Amino acid sequence: MSIAKLVLTLSITLILAACASQSTRYRDTPLIAEASERFSKGDYAGASQIYQRLAEHAGSGADYYRLLAADAELRAGNDRAARALLGAIKSDELEEGDRQRYALLRARLDLNQGDARQAMMLLDGINYQLLTSPLRVHYHILRASAYNQLGNMLESARERVYYGQLTNNADAIQKNNEAIYDALNHLPYRVLTDLQPSTQGTLGGWMALVIALRSPEANRAGAIQAWRAKYPSHPANGAFVEGFTAKTGKSIEIAPLKPTVSAPPITPAPIQATLPPPVPPSPAPVSAAPLTPTTPTPPPATSGIIGVMLPLTGTYAQAGQAVRNGLTAAWNADTNPTRPELRYVDTQGADVGVIYRKLVADGARFVIGPLTKEEVAALARSGDFTVPVLALNQTPEANNREGLYQFALTPEHEVEQSASLAWFDGRQNALLLAPSSAFGQRMTTHFTNYWKSLGGKIANVKTYQAGAADYSDTAKRLVSSVVSGESAGASAPPPEFIFMIADSRDGKLLNPHIENQEATHIPVYSTSLIFNGQPNAPQNADLSGVTFCDSPWLLGNDAGVISRQTMQATVQQTPEIYLRLLPMGIDAYQLLPELNLMKNGGQSRFSGATGVLTLKGNRINRQLHCAQFDGNTLQPRGIAPNLQPNAMPTSP
Numbered sequence: 001m002s003i004a005k006l007v008l009t010l011s012i013t014l015i016l017a018a019c020a021s022q023s024t025r026y027r028d029t030p031l032i033a034e035a036s037e038r039f040s041k042g043d044y045a046g047a048s049q050i051y052q053r054l055a056e057h058a059g060s061g062a063d064y065y066r067l068l069a070a071d072a073e074l075r076a077g078n079d080r081a082a083r084a085l086l087g088a089i090k091s092d093e094l095e096e097g098d099r100q101r102y103a104l105l106r107a108r109l110d111l112n113q114g115d116a117r118q119a120m121m122l123l124d125g126i127n128y129q130l131l132t133s134p135l136r137v138h139y140h141i142l143r144a145s146a147y148n149q150l151g152n153m154l155e156s157a158r159e160r161v162y163y164g165q166l167t168n169n170a171d172a173i174q175k176n177n178e179a180i181y182d183a184l185n186h187l188p189y190r191v192l193t194d195l196q197p198s199t200q201g202t203l204g205g206w207m208a209l210v211i212a213l214r215s216p217e218a219n220r221a222g223a224i225q226a227w228r229a230k231y232p233s234h235p236a237n238g239a240f241v242e243g244f245t246a247k248t249g250k251s252i253e254i255a256p257l258k259p260t261v262s263a264p265p266i267t268p269a270p271i272q273a274t275l276p277p278p279v280p281p282s283p284a285p286v287s288a289a290p291l292t293p294t295t296p297t298p299p300p301a302t303s304g305i306i307g308v309m310l311p312l313t314g315t316y317a318q319a320g321q322a323v324r325n326g327l328t329a330a331w332n333a334d335t336n337p338t339r340p341e342l343r344y345v346d347t348q349g350a351d352v353g354v355i356y357r358k359l360v361a362d363g364a365r366f367v368i369g370p371l372t373k374e375e376v377a378a379l380a381r382s383g384d385f386t387v388p389v390l391a392l393n394q395t396p397e398a399n400n401r402e403g404l405y406q407f408a409l410t411p412e413h414e415v416e417q418s419a420s421l422a423w424f425d426g427r428q429n430a431l432l433l434a435p436s437s438a439f440g441q442r443m444t445t446h447f448t449n450y451w452k453s454l455g456g457k458i459a460n461v462k463t464y465q466a467g468a469a470d471y472s473d474t475a476k477r478l479v480s481s482v483v484s485g486e487s488a489g490a491s492a493p494p495p496e497f498i499f500m501i502a503d504s505r506d507g508k509l510l511n512p513h514i515e516n517q518e519a520t521h522i523p524v525y526s527t528s529l530i531f532n533g534q535p536n537a538p539q540n541a542d543l544s545g546v547t548f549c550d551s552p553w554l555l556g557n558d559a560g561v562i563s564r565q566t567m568q569a570t571v572q573q574t575p576e577i578y579l580r581l582l583p584m585g586i587d588a589y590q591l592l593p594e595l596n597l598m599k600n601g602g603q604s605r606f607s608g609a610t611g612v613l614t615l616k617g618n619r620i621n622r623q624l625h626c627a628q629f630d631g632n633t634l635q636p637r638g639i640a641p642n643l644q645p646n647a648m649p650t651s652p
Helices: 003-019 030-040 044-056 059-075 079-087 096-112 116-124 133-150 153-164 170-184 189-195 202-213 217-230 239-245 317-333 352-361 373-380 411-424 438-454 472-484 504-515 538-543 565-573 581-600
Strands: 305-310 341-346 364-368 389-391 404-407 429-435 457-464 497-500 524-526 546-550 606-608 611-616 619-623 625-630 633-639
Touching: 030 044, 030 059, 044 059, 059 079, 059 096, 079 096, 096 116, 096 133, 116 133, 133 153, 133 170, 153 170, 153 202, 170 202, 170 239, 189 202, 202 217, 217 239, 305 317, 305 352, 317 341, 317 565, 317 581, 341 352, 352 364, 352 373, 364 581, 373 389, 373 404, 389 581, 404 581, 411 438, 411 497, 411 524, 411 546, 411 619, 411 625, 429 438, 438 457, 457 472, 472 504, 497 504, 504 524, 504 538, 538 625, 565 581, 581 606, 581 611
Parallel strands: 305 341, 305 364, 364 389, 389 404, 404 619, 429 457, 429 497, 497 524, 524 546
Antiparallel strands: 546 625, 606 611, 611 619, 625 633
């Protein structure tokens, strides 16, 4: 469960407890008691039905119950039903307190749809002084989520600081502290130092702590000690900081799901007199333009040489050049005057074991590469590694090899990320569409195994001929199987979504036919294959509605010094098939000084250009960012869930 969701869960508990003694309209009505009980037990659909029945007979008070029903539908994940209920409400005729609750619900719905700007407009229009303390908690968490979606992590952290001052629950405070740290840890080092306030306030203390924790390993303990002396009363100065300094190597484990979060239930209590906020809210960002999460660029731990083994000639020369361009961009952005030299060696037709030993003999402190699976396997068999190696692919031969790390962009992993998002969205029964090729069969097998490990079911598997000129008949047969209930087995339920394995070209031909079938509208999920790397291309309109997951850098979610925008000329010169190797090169350079921390538990995750990176064994795992095509643009869906199949419940 993500930090944001854990904080929200605790917040809900506190809000319900705070409202238990408050009077509500028609409190003695038996239906109200039944609806409240259903709501408290998590039967949101049942609670919504009762609230809607009450609305039918409440006359002028109908909109009050529609508000409660809409909140229940949102909690149940039924955004469409919640939107319909809110659309039936005459918001300008609501009482003042209900008007504030209505705005909060609309903002929550907009956030669920990835429309953070519209949500923020609604939140900016709320009269904070009229909010009860529980609704202020709700308000600050929604603003934190909106800023998170907009990429302004500093303001997201600020809103959580306000929230932290509104609760005394120890668990809620701890989880909120982790969320503040997580938001600030997305900011580049120079942003933290440039925007750090001169006063010793709570937010400034958090920024100083993140700076201290990014100190070189040899200086980190002293930096933390100096921070504790300077901020003795800071909310992080206690168990939170001790988690970083404990000898056991304890660290904060953060695996976010999505920034679009469910918010606490809207309480039906009337507005009460409230005290001024502990700290006045600041809706405007600190900087003129929103800050977007990006990979910090600390200087490398050592100077000297970084050896790079890439195919610079031959069949894979363009792939090697794409990685090299990413490495060069990261090296140029490194302002450390003692940054190491990048020494490239062509692996085409060479013995990678011999190259590695030559680089070590020349004084290399790290080695990056090789790139192909076969070369990584050959390197793994070549001997021991006295200097750490970050291989740019993975293979079983390299598993658990001391000193050899595997960093790969595999289609199987991307299948898992998109499938996890579909599961998190409440889908359980899949209709799989894949090309009738060896690659399609490989992806079909992997999706089927992974989906079943989550507890999902496969309603049917359909194939198509990749590269065909017309897919109208394919789409009709596909959708007809949804309408007719045709399934691969007698026990398989009808599909709730289509998981489509297709590249951008085929996807743009398939999706319009699926969308145009009037008999049914079924959600479509895909992998990064569906995205050609152009976020605002007019042709993207043919993919409207398709959800997929990809590298945040390629989606334009990383506006740092080495963002996609700053490398646009290089992007345009890179073949579409190799675009994802640009952020891979960026991460390969920036990961080197972090690997030892990740291995020893001093840092659990690294926010990179290719995703949120963690280390398991000797493999780098990625959490991708997800998006949905909306016309010819992309709408963010947040970070892909980090689901562990062995812990997932099985379907009934």
